[in-house]
Amino acid sequence: MSHLIKPPLKANILIVDDAPEQLRLLTNMLASRGYQVRQAINGKLALQGAQRFKPDLILLDINMPEMNGYEVCQELKEVEITRNIPVIFLSAYSETIDKVKAFKVGGVDYIAKPFQIEEVLARVENQLTIHQMQKQLCEQNARLQLEIIERQRAEEEVRFLLSTTKLINESLDFHDALEITLCQVSQTIGWDLGEAWIPNNETVRLEYSRGWYASEQNLEKFIEKSKNLILAPNIGIAGHVWVSKQLQWIEDVSLAQEASFIRSEIAQEVGIKTALSIPIILNDQVLAILVLFKKTQLKPAPRIIELVKAVATQLASFIHRKKVEAALVKANQELERLATLDGLTGIANRRRFDEYLYFEWLRLFRDKLPLSLILCDVDFFKLYNDTYGHLAGDFCLQHVAAAIRQSVKRHSDLVARYGGEEFAVILPNTTAKGAFYVAETIRKQIQSIKLVHAKSEVSKYVTLSLGVASIIPHTEICPDTLITIADKALYAAKHQGRNCVVVEDLVTFKTKCHPQRSLPESPVHSIQ
Numbered sequence: 001m002s003h004l005i006k007p008p009l010k011a012n013i014l015i016v017d018d019a020p021e022q023l024r025l026l027t028n029m030l031a032s033r034g035y036q037v038r039q040a041i042n043g044k045l046a047l048q049g050a051q052r053f054k055p056d057l058i059l060l061d062i063n064m065p066e067m068n069g070y071e072v073c074q075e076l077k078e079v080e081i082t083r084n085i086p087v088i089f090l091s092a093y094s095e096t097i098d099k100v101k102a103f104k105v106g107g108v109d110y111i112a113k114p115f116q117i118e119e120v121l122a123r124v125e126n127q128l129t130i131h132q133m134q135k136q137l138c139e140q141n142a143r144l145q146l147e148i149i150e151r152q153r154a155e156e157e158v159r160f161l162l163s164t165t166k167l168i169n170e171s172l173d174f175h176d177a178l179e180i181t182l183c184q185v186s187q188t189i190g191w192d193l194g195e196a197w198i199p200n201n202e203t204v205r206l207e208y209s210r211g212w213y214a215s216e217q218n219l220e221k222f223i224e225k226s227k228n229l230i231l232a233p234n235i236g237i238a239g240h241v242w243v244s245k246q247l248q249w250i251e252d253v254s255l256a257q258e259a260s261f262i263r264s265e266i267a268q269e270v271g272i273k274t275a276l277s278i279p280i281i282l283n284d285q286v287l288a289i290l291v292l293f294k295k296t297q298l299k300p301a302p303r304i305i306e307l308v309k310a311v312a313t314q315l316a317s318f319i320h321r322k323k324v325e326a327a328l329v330k331a332n333q334e335l336e337r338l339a340t341l342d343g344l345t346g347i348a349n350r351r352r353f354d355e356y357l358y359f360e361w362l363r364l365f366r367d368k369l370p371l372s373l374i375l376c377d378v379d380f381f382k383l384y385n386d387t388y389g390h391l392a393g394d395f396c397l398q399h400v401a402a403a404i405r406q407s408v409k410r411h412s413d414l415v416a417r418y419g420g421e422e423f424a425v426i427l428p429n430t431t432a433k434g435a436f437y438v439a440e441t442i443r444k445q446i447q448s449i450k451l452v453h454a455k456s457e458v459s460k461y462v463t464l465s466l467g468v469a470s471i472i473p474h475t476e477i478c479p480d481t482l483i484t485i486a487d488k489a490l491y492a493a494k495h496q497g498r499n500c501v502v503v504e505d506l507v508t509f510k511t512k513c514h515p516q517r518s519l520p521e522s523p524v525h526s527i528q
Contacts, residue, residue, distance in 0.1 A: 010034055010035065010036050011035055011036070011056040011057065011128050012035075012036045012038065012053060012054070012055040012056050012057075013030055013035050013036070013037050013038070013055055013056065013057045013058070013059065013124070014037075014038045014039075014040060014046065014049055014050060014053070014055040014057070014058045014059070015027060015030075015037060015038070015039050015040070015058075015059045016039075016040045016041075016042075016043070016045075016046040016058065016059065016060045016061055016064070016069070016072065017039075017041070017059075017061040017064075017090065018041050018042060018061065018064045018065060019061070020041075022061070022090075022113070023039050023041070025115065026059060026115065026120070027039060029115070029117055029120060029121070030120075030121075030124065033121060035124075038053060038055065042064060042065070042066060042067065043064055043066060043067025043068070043069075043071060043072040043075075044066070044067065046058070046060070046072055047072065047075055047076065047082075050076060050082045050085060051079065051081055051082055054081065054082070054085070055085060056085070056128060056131060057085070057086050057087075057088065057124060057127055057128055057131065058076070058085055058086070058087045058088070059088050059090055059111070059124075060072060060073060060087050060088065060089055060090060060107075061089075061090045061091075062089050062090065062091045062102075063091070063092070069089055069090075070098075070101060070102070070105050073087050073089075073102075073105045073106050073107055074105045074106065076106065077105065077106040084131075084134070084135075085131075086108045086109075086127045086128075086130070086131050087106060087107050087108060088107070088108060088109045088110060088111055088123060088124070088127060089102050089107045089109070089110040089111070090110070090111055090113065091110060091111075091112055091113065092112070092113040092114075099419040099420050100350070100419055103349075103350050103351075103419065104350075108127055108130075108343065109123050109126075109127060109343065109344075111123055112390070116389060116390055116391075118389075118390075118391055119389070119390040119391055122391060122394075126343060126344075127343065130338065130343055133338065134335065134338055137331055137334055137335050137338075138335070140331050141328065141331050141332065141335070144324055144327060144328045144331065145328065147324055148321060148324060148325070148328075151317055151320075151321060160184075160188060160307070163184070164180070164181065164184045164185075164311060164314060165314050165317075165318065167180045167184065168180055168181060168314070168315065168318050169318065174288075174319070175196075175209050175210050175211040176211060177211075177315065177318060178196040178209050178211035178288060178290070178315075179196075179209075179210075179211030179212065179213065180211075181290070181311060181315055182194030182195070182196060182211060182212060182213040182290065182292070183213040184311075185290075185292065185307070185308060185311050186213050186215065186292060187213075187215075188307070189292075189304050189307060189308070190294075191276075191292045191293065191294045192214070192215045192216065192219060192272075192293060192294055192295050193212075193213065193214050193215065193219050193222065193223075193272065193292070193293040193294075194212060194213040194214075194290065194291070194292050194293070195208070195209070195212045195213075195223065195226060195290075195291050195293075196208075196209035196211055196212070196288050196289065196290050196291070197209060197231065197238040197242075197288065197289045197291065198287075198288055199242060199286055199287075199288075199289075203230075204232070204233065205230045205231060205232060206230065206231035206232075206236075206238055206239060206242060206289065207230060208226055208227050208229060209288070218270055219270050219272075221266065221269070221270055222263070222266050222267065222270050222272065222293075225263060225266045226263065229262075229263075235262065236260070236261065236262045236263070237250060237256075237260060237261055237275055237277045237291060238277055238289045238291055240260060240277075241277045241278065241279050241289050242279065242286055242289055245279050245281060245284075245286060246279075247276070247277065247278045247279075247305065247308075247309065248276070248277045248278075249274075249275070249276050249300045249305070250274065250275040250276075251274055251297060251298065251299055251300070252273055252274070252297050253267050253268075253272060253273065253274070253275050254267070254268055254273070261275065267293075270295075271295045272293045272294070272295060273294060273295060273296055273297040273298070274293065274294040274296070274297055274298045275291060275292070275293050275294075276291070276292045276293075276294075276304070276305075276308065277289055277290065277291045277292075278290050278308050278309065278312050279312070280312050280315050280316050280319075281312075281316060282316045282319055282320055287316065287319060288315075290308070290312065292308070339351070340352035340355075342401075342416075342417040344394055344397060344398065344417070345397055345398050345401035345402075345417050346398075346401070347401045347404075347405060347415050347416060347417055347423075348414055348415065348416035348417070349416065349417060350416065350417070350418060350419060352414070352416060353414065353416035353418065353424055353426070356414045356416075356426055357373070357426055357479050357482075357483075358479055360426060360428045361473050361478075361479045361482075362473075363428070364428060364429065364472070364473050365473035365474065365475075367429075368472060369428075369429045369472065370429065370430060370431050370432075370470055370471065370472050371426075371427070371428055371429075371430070371470070371471060371472070371473055371482065372426075372427040372430040372431070372432065372434065372435035372468060372469065372470040372471075373424065373425070373426055373427070373435075373468070373469050373470075373482050373483065373486045374424065374425040374427065374435060374438065374439050374442070374466055374467070374468050374486065375418065375422065375423075375424050375466070375467045375483075375486040375487055375489070375490045376404070376422070376423050376424075376425075376439070376442065376464045376465065376466040376467070376490070377421060377422045377423075377464065377465050377466075377490060377494070378396070378397070378400060378421040378422075378462060378463075378464060379453075379456060379458060379459075379462070379463045379464065379465055379494075379498045379499060380453065380455060380456045380457060380458075380498075381393065381396075381420075381421035383453075383455040383456070384396060384453055384455065384456075384462065386455075387453075387454060387455045396451055396462060397417075397421060399449055399451060400421075400423065400446060400451075400462065400464070401415070401417065401423065403442070403445045403446050403448075403449055404423055404425065404442050404445070404446075406445060407438065407441045407442045407445045408425055408427075408438060408442075410427075412428050412429070413425060413426065413427050413428070413430075413438075414426040424486075425438065425439075425442070430470070431470060432468065432470035432503050432504075432505035435468045435470050435503070436468055436501060436503045439466045439468050439501045439503075440501055442464065442466065443463070443464055443466060443499070443500075443501060446462060446463060446464045447459070447461060447463060449462075457498075458497065458498045458499045459499060463498065463499035464499070465490060465493040465494045465498045465499065465500060466490065466493055466500070466501045466502070467486045467487060467488065467489030467490025467491070467492065467493050467501075467502050467504075468486065468489055468501060468502065468503040468504065469482050469483075469485040469486035469488075469489055469503075469504050469506055470503070470504075470505050470506060471485075471506035481506075482506070485504050485506055486504075488504065489502040489503065489504045490502070
């Protein structure tokens, strides 16, 4: 979006923690900033409070008796009324937080104890902003869907309008829709000829549409004559309707003034007597002008006028509905985009990583092409956080993510935040050699941005350790194996001194995927 969406004023926040002193600390911290805070000392009360008060955000301690934070979050996500409430996990440094599990059960972020006020407020405001964006998009989506439903109900009131609308909806383009409308209306009301004129706003002229209807072959002479015409405003019946935006009925075209009907001669030759013209209007703008002709003289008939007006309304509704559907598609695409992005770094999140890895695995299995995976970890990131603070740590992760994304050039490659300070790169149709080249490019790119890390044991700047795995997918292994071997290579990179790339080529590696079966050792190549 082009403008910044701020979190709602006085947002409701539910804090769940069995430690009274932590509850008081967080409550005072958030209440002082204008947030409305509710407390729960265990998981059961948290579930009840969430369903009753529908908070905008939940801060949830992981280590609690009876029900831990993971279980509480999982139950929240299983209930419709609380499913979309963002959950930030709370954990102490002494606790081991399973980050993958935290995100898998539905958490959106986590905060480590002891709390830093700037970090807490920044993460809370960030998640409230994302939640507000998603809420607004959902509301917009609902409004668009309601508008479509209301218009569809209106179309169902008249059988003729239903059949005409169905045919219009099946048309290939605007001109085909006009031709279908002219044919349906002319045949229904018993008129002989139908044509349409399209405004050209650049030249301020009316141009003949390629969509038309004629009940007799000799009427095509009139059409051929009309195709060569370009009408100015107030010239001809279509030009008058374009300016007035009002329906016009000419009972006998032979008696009409030349300015009102400039084709009198050819009309008399083919036997045309009566003409009816109506504008197709949307938001006070004329999109087209329909003109119908009859070979017998006919006085204005209210039934015909109302029917043609109804068809004109449906045609305008068709055009508007196409615009609404395009807006709905755009809104859904934006919702999907938000659901697959990491809130901190803006790159793909773990959910998107899992989906894309599975998709590419199946595709490359079919094509018998290699798939490579890079797992990389910021060296000594905990020391970085301890030294510079968590806000600086977030800043570091954002720059690392941007550097990785800049290093990966192909559209088919995916850069994702795997969890915490760990990142992943999926490289379809890439050999181990090619993956090493990308990994080394990433490593050098991280060095070039020169993020100072005084506590690092390998450099005075932030560095990465990278593990690379490459394989041609086949039936005897699964995608998790590729992750496992890449993680093994990453561990080897750390063990060999960090700030290096370790590559493991699995093209000849085969083992069945059993959850409790260990993987055999295979050659690991290190390049530093």
